[in-house]
Amino acid sequence: MKSLRTYSIPFTGLKLGRHEFEYTINNEFFNEFEYSLVKKGELQCRVELDKQETMIILDFDIHGTVDMACDRCLSEYPQQLDIQEQQVYKFSEEEIDADDEIITLNKNDTEISVAGLIYEYITVAAPFIAVCDNEGNTPYCDKDMLDRLNKLASGDEQEKSADPRWDALKKLK
Template sequence: MISEKDFLIQFSGLKVGKHQFEYQIDKDFFNLFEYDEYNGADIVVKVLLNKKSTMLELSFQHKGTVNVPCDITNEDFDLPIKGNLSLLVKFGEEFNDENDAFLILPHGEFQMSVAQYIYEMIVLSVPQKRIHPGVKDGTLESPTLDYLSHQADEEPKEENKETDPRWDKLKQLLTDK
């Protein structure tokens, strides 16, 4: 079982310089945030921490797939995703995460959780419209696609051709110029 403690980075014991952390993200990770948009996930997240004497620089990168339903056919498929995020951590009087570009931790803090940043980075890298690659290239066999293509092939019904003579006179005004 995954917990938020798995994503704590204790930076106080680290030497000044670069340190790399790697996390394997699956469906259980999203359960921490009660987010159930994905049927499954297989994502590798790499966090590069550059510790300096007065601040921390974090660079997040992720690459993998999330299993989601197609918005057109409702067929499940693995959607490839990737992205990155940079975060600057400074130290101050009190905790402040109002700015997206940097985080202020209180003096004396010795660890920080990166779970929220990983979660936001992954969720924001998934496109809002999710279309199965088989729909794009025409190789997907689906009853939904068959139905949609059948509806598009049908001829539109003939409407009553009789129009109001007043509208006809108004239309003539446009064409008589």
């Protein structure tokens, strides 16, 4: 968790207005999250902080690639991600109901850790069903595995048509 300290933004000394922060997201970042779906990646994150009297607005722009395992050929391939998100922090003495869109900051808070938000945005943006682009025609796609899958799929159809029980049922028509 020590490496995640670099993803903290101390807002107490910042003047009102816009401020920019840039972060590099790599394998070390993903290793900090124990059960991460994404293990490898190379992304750039730009955070624009807009400090106002009563709130802070963070605009995230994350782009790059993460390595994912293809659900068809099981090989790793680079998945392109382009993410734009916004998070609002409000200054308040009392706790406001838990809300995903607005996070409450009290007078004792001095910094905002954006590591969890960046990780969440990347994980949510990763496709649920990961499949290589242009299947079979890329250098990272496992053509041997795809050929085996195609043989199995076509073999099942042949076995189904050769089953004598189905032939007996067709005669009943």
